[in-house]
Amino acid sequence: MAAPEKPALASLLSPRSVAEFADCWPDKIFAAHGEPARLPEFLRTRELSSIGALGSVYRGRLAFCSGARTSYMVPGDPAQAQRLFQMGLTLYFDDLAPYIPGAEAFLRQLETELGISEGSTRMTAWASPREDGAACHYDANDIISIQVFGDKRFELAPVREITTPYGRQYSPGTMPFEELYTQTANGFPDWRDVQFQAVDMTPGSVLFFPRGTWHRTFASADSLAVAIVVEPPPAIDCFLNELRLVLLQDPRWRKPLYGAWGNGEQRQQALAQAEQLLRDVPQASAVIAPQDMILPTVSEEQRLELIEPRTRFQRVPNTSAAAEQSPPPDDNGLEWVRISFKDEHDVQQTLASVEVPQQYNDVLAWLSQRCAPFSAQVLAEQFPSIPFDELKRLLQVCTRGGLLKLLWFPAIDTKPASSVP
Numbered sequence: 001m002a003a004p005e006k007p008a009l010a011s012l013l014s015p016r017s018v019a020e021f022a023d024c025w026p027d028k029i030f031a032a033h034g035e036p037a038r039l040p041e042f043l044r045t046r047e048l049s050s051i052g053a054l055g056s057v058y059r060g061r062l063a064f065c066s067g068a069r070t071s072y073m074v075p076g077d078p079a080q081a082q083r084l085f086q087m088g089l090t091l092y093f094d095d096l097a098p099y100i101p102g103a104e105a106f107l108r109q110l111e112t113e114l115g116i117s118e119g120s121t122r123m124t125a126w127a128s129p130r131e132d133g134a135a136c137h138y139d140a141n142d143i144i145s146i147q148v149f150g151d152k153r154f155e156l157a158p159v160r161e162i163t164t165p166y167g168r169q170y171s172p173g174t175m176p177f178e179e180l181y182t183q184t185a186n187g188f189p190d191w192r193d194v195q196f197q198a199v200d201m202t203p204g205s206v207l208f209f210p211r212g213t214w215h216r217t218f219a220s221a222d223s224l225a226v227a228i229v230v231e232p233p234p235a236i237d238c239f240l241n242e243l244r245l246v247l248l249q250d251p252r253w254r255k256p257l258y259g260a261w262g263n264g265e266q267r268q269q270a271l272a273q274a275e276q277l278l279r280d281v282p283q284a285s286a287v288i289a290p291q292d293m294i295l296p297t298v299s300e301e302q303r304l305e306l307i308e309p310r311t312r313f314q315r316v317p318n319t320s321a322a323a324e325q326s327p328p329p330d331d332n333g334l335e336w337v338r339i340s341f342k343d344e345h346d347v348q349q350t351l352a353s354v355e356v357p358q359q360y361n362d363v364l365a366w367l368s369q370r371c372a373p374f375s376a377q378v379l380a381e382q383f384p385s386i387p388f389d390e391l392k393r394l395l396q397v398c399t400r401g402g403l404l405k406l407l408w409f410p411a412i413d414t415k416p417a418s419s420v421p
Helices: 007-013 018-024 051-057 078-086 103-114 178-183 235-247 264-285 300-305 358-368 376-382 388-400
Strands: 030-032 062-065 074-076 090-093 121-128 133-137 142-149 152-158 197-201 206-209 213-219 223-230 312-315 319-323 334-342 348-357 404-407
Touching: 007 018, 007 103, 018 030, 051 078, 051 121, 062 078, 074 078, 078 090, 103 121, 103 223, 121 133, 121 213, 152 206, 235 264, 300 388, 300 404, 319 358, 334 358, 348 358, 348 388, 358 376, 358 388, 376 388, 388 404
Parallel strands: none
Antiparallel strands: 030 206, 062 074, 062 090, 090 121, 121 223, 133 213, 142 206, 142 223, 152 197, 152 213, 312 404, 319 334, 334 348
């Protein structure tokens, strides 16, 4: 995990090393202090030079509060950011990156270095006037806070009652949200009597703290801090999303529980239907491999790079692939193939023209005749003389061209429709 391979992290963490951060990520507090000049350029732009400059370009959601007294936030007008700040209020800028040149590119690089899904970071900002700050709360996401100007103290402590909380932030004294009740086997979170750790932030300071960390802040001078919110999908969401795709293949799960909200015999029949379905859940979930939980969170282009024998495809309905014309003599053995779509009026539209080796004509004909899903392994068995890597490249070309759809979920054996009760 050498620093040169991780330029986004290295630019934030110096003079400390990326290796030191790796020992803490994602479970322990980590702080690095240094001159602001070492930070990425986007953190030193005119837009972040003052609250007024930021307010003049920012058009996202803004909220404000008197953070030293309450965590309750009120929606505000970004154009009034400077005036609200001068009134002694703490400001929260919800989505900063689109308004700061270079910020979005930095976030994508940071996601790559952290090994998390694209789009799972967001850049916010907290502006606190002197002697204000943020009331005590915890977040259900990881935070990297970067002090842009001013001095501020963080006080942090782990939440004892919940490890890696799910949902959204929580402050004692606010109304709990529904999913919090599922996580409170040890009682509701309470920050009283916890031992806080103080971290003093000066311009250039960077602080990481994990989800489920109590934190409150106090600004000793007018302060602006950029916060990178790190929120990749939790494992439960990855699994449940994939399980849903698996169960949707079974007509019994697509059938409503007719009568379940009634009484008497109709209710008993519906509950018996539900009981049978629940018995089958372990078998259905067993077809999900670890990599299947990740595929729905990545782009199709990334999925195409991960093709393996078990990867499944389905021909897009009403599409076909055929050579555009009789191939002329060609030293490189390539020909142009047209991928077409025929609509309900028998009008044929060209989706793409792709150049492929002439010896793949039989493979393209086979693909154009497929109605049901098939795996890359089945294709390889059908054409054993063609190396798998070459078939993989053809599958990539045909998917990009619109002939095929890469299926991002595993298959299950389903009962025929006639057996559905």
